[in-house]
Amino acid sequence: MDFTVAIPTFNGSKRLPEVLDHLQKQVGTEDIQWEVLVVDNNSNDNTAAVIFRYAEQWHPQRQIKYIFEPRQGQAYARSRAVKEASSELIGFLDDDNLPAENWVAEAYQFGKNNPQIGAFGGIIHAKLDQIEPPYFERIKGYLTIYDRGDTAFCYERKAKLRRIPAAPGSVIRKQAWQECVPPPEKLLIKGRDETTMAAGEDAEVMFYIQNSKWELWHNPKMEIWHHIPSYRLEKSYLLKLARGYGLSIHRTRLARFYPWQRPLLSFLLPIYTFRDSLKVLGYYLKYRNAIEHDLAKACEWQAKIGQLYGPYLRIKKNQ
Template sequence: MSIDFTVAIRTYNAEKRLPEVLDRLLAQVDTEGIRWEVLVVDNNSTDQTAAVVAEYAQQWRSDSQLRCVSEPKQGSAFARDRAMQDAASESLVGFLDDDNFPAENWVAEAYRFGLAHPQAGAYGSNIYAKLDAPPPPEFHQIKFLLAVEERGAVPFRYTTRGMAPNGPGCVIRKQAWQEAVPKNRRLKGRDETWKVMIANAEDIEIMLYIQSSQWEVWHNPGMEVWHHLPPKRFERSYLLRLAQSGGLAAHSCRYAKLQPWQRPLMPLFTPLYVLLSGWRVGVYYLQNRHDLATDLAKACLFQYQWNVLLSSFQTPRVSASKD
């Protein structure tokens, strides 16, 4: 049986987190006529993640299928490549992480939007925060670091260069990926151990490559996802590291959003990026230097901008995402 839609879940040591995601997918509605599957990509877990998937597979819903593949290379970019490679759908692949909880109609909305917009190479969800406790007061200033974005109730095409949907809950057309996304990219993604540090914007890099091609990138408000943020995600040390790795991704994302003919000219553009980033970080520091030790949001934003500047000098080399 051919598959219309693949839900790909990247997971790492998620034996406790993954069941709620799978429960949300078990409860999907309005999927009549959609041939779909759930593909769990185990990104080198050392816990019982694979066993959890195997247990769920024994009682999975009859109109879908659940399976698990392994990706030993650490980093979410490698896991995404594995998902796209092994997805049974030759058309649409929707991506969730193991802490992303989709609405009960997410599969239906994702699939039907793709049918209605055949030129959409990728499209994203509204992403809400699922919190265990009230967020810090500065949450609204730094929620972009935590992949939380609510971009409205009206669908729109991303036409501003550099703007793109976040990875949680996004859908990518396999043909667009094959045509626009290089196999060898710079950003590998981050794992929960922080051993893979550069950077946590590998999903944005992919979106920008698609946006810079002949394909369109859209926002689909019909797709809704809740990103679970436990209290540890608001610890100062965690947020500062997140800001650091996000800032270090900036130069790679600049490269991805250039037109293909412009990319060989990147060394000529780099001094301008350095000057602009240096000016921004200098102004921000002068304006906020007295608050950086006490104001978490300002400290994170300074860390982010400082590492945007550093990214021009510390951009990782292009490395193979696949064997």
């Protein structure tokens, strides 16, 4: 098998058909042996029935497999996908990610031509169910909408602004995962906390790979569309999402460091708290009149508050 498309999902029966329809329309894959793995992460809807229905009329030269993972959390679902994948290159799609018709071909070719790369991502566009609101450009990052240019580049570990590929639509080499990523039980982040919206499990995996001999890259020829329903653009949802983004920063900050370095960071916690407190205060004093009526400013305000509280949320949850 040359390539695996892995789709972790939880109660995705209504979202999955659109993703699978796009995968059925892939072009340029005549000489590629590839499969689709749908990892059902303990759903209680009819996700399984949807997959079995598609399997009955799936392309005869491809494969689609249904896998049930009872342990809740993206970390468990993605780890199970890696274990079950029959290929070295594994492309991850969320159940609301719609790949371009050449996504599989471009992902496979890039990975095949660059064996030193452990993981790579592409461009993520937005597919909205409504007219784009005026504030969208300023809040799209919270919704994982990224366009990092039309030129391929390596994400340097020693760069001043350390970056990694966004998880949706990314490809990870199985060997890199097996060498660098701990079992899901030992990861700092298991999945999104639905109460606080704190997440970051995908970023943790990318940082583990970036901290190794493997390279991380941007491949602009890989494009997906993130399908965003209207409710995700409502004020209440965006404010909660932004707060969760801020709460996740400390956990992903820990993941950037080698395990032996992490205990040392506890001594820096008072410094982080003091610095983040100043940022919160400074932001409020500067934009307090705009926060009420400017949604983008309100989201940024919530993200800064979340960043301040993040370290203590982690300590509380571990206790």
